[in-house]
Amino acid sequence: MITVLVVDDQAIVRDGLTAVLSLTEGIEIAGEAENGRQAVEMVDRLGPDVVLMDLRMPEMDGAEATAALRTSHPDVAVLVLTTFDDDDSIARALASGARGYLTKDAGREEVAAAIRTAATGQVTFTRDIGEKLAGSFSPQSISPRDRFPTLTAREAEVLTHMVAGRSNTEIAQQLFLAVGTVKSYTNDIFTKLGAQNRAHAIALATGRAKNEG
Secondary structure, three states: OEEEEEEOOOHHHHHHHHHHHHOOOOEEEEEEEOOHHHHHHHHHHHOOOEEEEOOOOOOOOHHHHHHHHHHHOOOOEEEEEEOOOOHHHHHHHHHHOOOEEEEOOOOHHHHHHHHHHHHOOOOEEOHHHHHHHHHHHOOOOOOHHHHOOOOOHHHHHHHHHHHOOOOHHHHHHHHOOOHHHHHHHHHHHHHHHOOOOHHHHHHHHOOOOOOOO
16 A cells, blocks of 8 residues: 655645545545645654655755655655646656656546556656657757766666666667666766765656766
C-alpha cells in the first residue's frame, strides 16, 4: 500500500483528489495539507511514501516545501501536480528535487501510475511535460555530450532517455542493455553532472538548474 499526502491550497481540489485516489487500489490517503509549511510538518508526523504537491500556495510554495523535504526526508517522493507548465515552474520543481511533474488535466489513471512510479524511486512526467523536456535535446539544440563533455557516448544516450522520462527498465529495453547496466550508467551520470538524484540530473541536463558544487 502506497501512502499519499495530498497538498493543495484549494479545498475542492484536495477533496477531489482524495476521493478519487481513495478508490484506487494500492493507494491510501495519509492526510491533506493546504500549504507547503503544513505539508512539511505533516510529513514529519505521518511519513507518507509520496507527497502530491501543488506549486503555487501561500506561506510556503511547493518548490520550497519540496526542497525542505529533500533535506529532511530524502526517501519521501514528491510528485508535483499543478496547473502550470511554464519553463520556470518546471525548473524550480525539478531543481528542488521533485520526482515527477504532472499537470492538473492528467486523468485518474495517469496520476495513480505516476504515484506508483515515484514510489519506486523513478521519475515520471505527463506526456506534454516529457515532450517539453525532451525538446531540450532536439537536433537544433546543443547535444548532451557538447554540454557535458565528460560523458561517454553511451552515458549521453542514457541521459537523453532519462530526460524523456523513461525509467531504467524502459531505457534498458530501448538500448538492449541489462537494467543493472543502466543503473551503473545513471550513477556515473549523477557523479559527472554533480547531480543529487535523477530529477536533479534532468534539471541540469535541460538547463533548468545549476550545478551547486
